[in-house]
Amino acid sequence: MSPRGAALREATKVQDRGWAWMVLLAVVLLQGLTLGFPSCIGIFFTDLQRDFHATNSETSWFPSIMVAVLHAGGPLCSLLVKRFGCRVAVMLGGLLSGVGMVASSFCTSLSELYLTAGFITGLGMCFSFQAGVTSLRYYFVRWQALANAMASTGVSLGLTLWPLLSQYLLDEMGWRNTFLIFGGILLNCCVCGAIIRPVQLASKSLLHPARPGEQPGREAEETQLANGGSSPHPKVQPARRTACFQVLKKYLAFDIFCQNKGYQIYTIGVTWMMLGFALPHIYLVPYAIHSGVEERMAALLISVIGFINIFIRPLTGLLSGLSFFTGRRIYLFCLAVLLCGLSNFICIISAKFSVLILYCVPLSIAMSGIGALLFQVLMDVVETDRFSSALGLFTILESITLLTGPPLTGFLVDITRNFHFVFYTSSFFLISSALFMGFSFCALERKRKLKEASNAPLGNSSKRQCNEILTEPLSERQSPPAEDRITNI
Known part of the structure; x- marks a missing residue:
């Protein structure tokens, strides 16, 4: 054989x-x-x-x-x-x-x-x-x-x-x-x-590493150059710079960020959102203990959030897969971010255990929606064959705000001696990012419709065909990516 x-x-x-x-x-x-x-x-x-x-x-x-x-x-x-x-x-x-x-x-x-x-x-x-x-x-x-x-x-x-x-x-x-x-x-x-x-696999995609000499053609050459190996060409330094540029283009999509308005808005919005997204996870238990809740009961709050996630996250995925939400998942995502921000005000009302349990219900529903839709929306706004590189830049930028958000908020709590500022801060970043992304994508949609209306001289059949292509899901009109890197929250 x-x-x-x-x-x-x-x-x-x-x-x-x-x-x-x-x-x-x-x-x-x-x-x-x-x-x-x-x-x-x-x-x-x-x-x-x-x-x-x-x-x-x-x-x-x-x-x-x-x-x-x-x-x-x-x-x-x-x-x-x-x-x-x-x-x-x-x-x-x-x-x-x-x-x-x-x-x-x-x-x-x-x-x-x-x-x-x-x-x-x-x-x-x-x-x-x-x-x-x-x-x-x-x-x-x-x-x-x-x-x-x-x-x-x-x-x-x-x-x-x-x-x-x-x-x-x-x-x-x-x-x-x-x-x-x-x-x-x-x-x-x-x-x-x-x-x-x-x-x-039959497609020659490898789940195991390639043996020496198995990597063909230009890909092997670029990998060798990226690893600092010798170049078969006389102009070694330009070739190495070209290889490094190709690697950066593949894994960090700066060109997409500059050219794709949807990706630009979404990346900025999510990066801003992450300044407040992780705060409840980190500070909810310390806030409850500081307010007199027993430590075991305070730890139970995070488990309640996880338990609700088990049921809500799959339901959110099924809901977003309905044909009605095709091209509109960004608005469902913004709604989840807005709910997450608004739910924080429940904590400010009272720190009693019963109130905190009540707070965990809308918070976990909102976080389930954010977790289920975060990267699905990214797939909607970026071409499929560039998703891997777009994801690389996306995750690096959001990690910067994930790194800086909690310490800055902790510094604010140290100054004020008031844990309420954790939830005020979280709500501010979440609500503002939801409004920014929602209104920005509405403006992009309006601009697209005006552009379609300006193409009136086109024949009815041609215009109908154009509209069908614009509203068709990316997954149906593009080939699968050569490489995937998937992550989640």
């Missing part, structure tokens, strides 16, 4: 059946272990403050660095997957995240905690999560949408279980021993990575 025939037979064996569902289970666990993990950090906030004699601003840098690196490491993860494959990337991520948490249990200062639990663990979780989700692209074709939807339930499970486990271990053995146990738990990402078998 020819090599191409053998590859086709191998691809048929693994896709959409058999071992593919074991890979899906592994990805569900990966999402719960990685994306769900930062939700429990707020439970340790008060203990870390007390042990390190730190302010709110200083303590909040720890979860901020972790979440920022978790998002910003996407382009680096993509390069790692391309060079070594999904299995190696996931297992390396599990090793880094586990070692980072084990090392954090021995930290004697917050600056050491920033490096170990913040940077090292955050980068490891980024590798495990993104490489795991990328592997679904190789194992599922017909059921790929279903597989991605099922995999996202792992985030909700993690949001539900991590806080409960964290509070129990914290009460029994303190935060240092808890971090040590967390390191062992996160090493299970390596087990999940081992389940992702290396497979060569």
